[in-house]
Amino acid sequence: MKTSILGPLYEVRHSSIHGYGVFALRKIRKGTRVIEYTGERINHQVADTRYEDKDSNDNHTFLFTVDKRTVIDGGVDGNEARFINHGCDPNCESATVNRRVYISAIKTIAPGEELAYDYSIQRDADDEPDVDVVFACRCGAAACRGSMLEPKKEPRRRTVRSVLKSSRKRPPHRARKSKSHARFRQPIARR
Numbered sequence: 001m002k003t004s005i006l007g008p009l010y011e012v013r014h015s016s017i018h019g020y021g022v023f024a025l026r027k028i029r030k031g032t033r034v035i036e037y038t039g040e041r042i043n044h045q046v047a048d049t050r051y052e053d054k055d056s057n058d059n060h061t062f063l064f065t066v067d068k069r070t071v072i073d074g075g076v077d078g079n080e081a082r083f084i085n086h087g088c089d090p091n092c093e094s095a096t097v098n099r100r101v102y103i104s105a106i107k108t109i110a111p112g113e114e115l116a117y118d119y120s121i122q123r124d125a126d127d128e129p130d131v132d133v134v135f136a137c138r139c140g141a142a143a144c145r146g147s148m149l150e151p152k153k154e155p156r157r158r159t160v161r162s163v164l165k166s167s168r169k170r171p172p173h174r175a176r177k178s179k180s181h182a183r184f185r186q187p188i189a190r191r
């Protein structure tokens with residue numbers, strides 16, 4: 001728990017977005033590194049199998065992709081960072097520094113405000129057509145895009161340069177869905 005001489009910076013409590021959330025107890029200035037996203041560090045193969053038995057309509061995980069090798073499972077030995085919800089117009093962002101993930105304020109946050117960062121969960125080629133329904137966003141922002149997944153990419157003309165550039169690109173850090181969500185999903189009714 002991050003504290004200062006004035007006491008703790010945030011607390012975990014029920015959120016109107018989903019389940020528990022993290023709320024500022026004091027003003028958090030833009031640029032403050034609020035918390036490290038901790039948990040068990042596993043590889044992608046383990047992450048894919050770990051939540052295989054979950055109901056395929058249940059999008060809830062505490063997985064966070066660090067890079068091609070590593071995923072953090074905040075559900076095992078994790079801290080309060082695992083309760084920070086997704087927001088489409090967020091006041092925080094995640095960043096990876098030396099293969100560790102930190103959540104920092106990108107706006108000055110008032111006491112009582114819920115902390116949120118954009119999960120931008122990766123879209124996969126084998127996602128079911130209802131993937132945006134399963135990962136529906138309830139952040140309530142005026143600019144809510146309706147989904148916790150990364151925005152859909154517009155089809156672009158591929159040049160040799162753009163293909164080379166994308167093949168060099170490492171996967172960005174971000175919240176991660178388990179593979180079972182991409183493969184075994186049943187259609188569900190919109191809530």
Ligand SMILES: C[S@@+](CC[C@H](N)C(=O)[O-])C[C@H]1O[C@@H](n2cnc3c(N)ncnc32)[C@H](O)[C@@H]1O
Nearest residue numbers: 018019020059060061082083085086137138139
């Ligand atoms: C890392 S947890 C965040 C903490 C969560 N609220 C809890 O109580 O465990 C991520 C999960 O919270 C839910 N969630 C987070 N942000 C959301 C949002 N904006 N809309 C809908 N569900 C959200 C999703 O189920 C997501 O998989």
Ligand SMILES: [Zn+2]
Nearest residue numbers: 088137139144
């Ligand atoms: Zn939203």
